[in-house]
Amino acid sequence: MNFFANFLNILTWVLIIAIFARSLLSWVVRDPANPFMGFLISITEPILAPLRRILPTFGMIDLSPTVALVILFIIQQFVVRALRG
Numbered sequence: 001m002n003f004f005a006n007f008l009n010i011l012t013w014v015l016i017i018a019i020f021a022r023s024l025l026s027w028v029v030r031d032p033a034n035p036f037m038g039f040l041i042s043i044t045e046p047i048l049a050p051l052r053r054i055l056p057t058f059g060m061i062d063l064s065p066t067v068a069l070v071i072l073f074i075i076q077q078f079v080v081r082a083l084r085g
Contacts, residue, residue: 002083002084004083005080005083005084008075008076008079008080008083009076009080012072012073012075012076012080013076014043015043015044015047015068015072016069016072016073016076018040018043018044019044019047019048019065019068019069019072020065020069021040022037022040022041022044022065023065025037025040044065044068047068048064048065048068051064051067051068052064055067
């Protein structure tokens with residue numbers, strides 16, 4: 001069970017960093033063909049796309065990264081700690 005908790009902890013941190021990096025880079029890198037941006041999009045889109053369908057739109061503001069980060073922090077703080085005992 002400790003292996004699963006460690007794996008989940010590492011996975012949530014990787015996703016948190018990737019979503020944060022994608023959000024910051026989206027302000028300066030507009031080319032999705034950029035290899036690094038393409039990589040970030042490929043690993044974060046499975047999380048962000050379902051949230052975009054659920055959340056209301058506010059013009060050009062995308063709240064899905066913020067909601068995803070909150071969900072990942074909750075998973076990390078509560079689920080990982082519960083699995084570790």
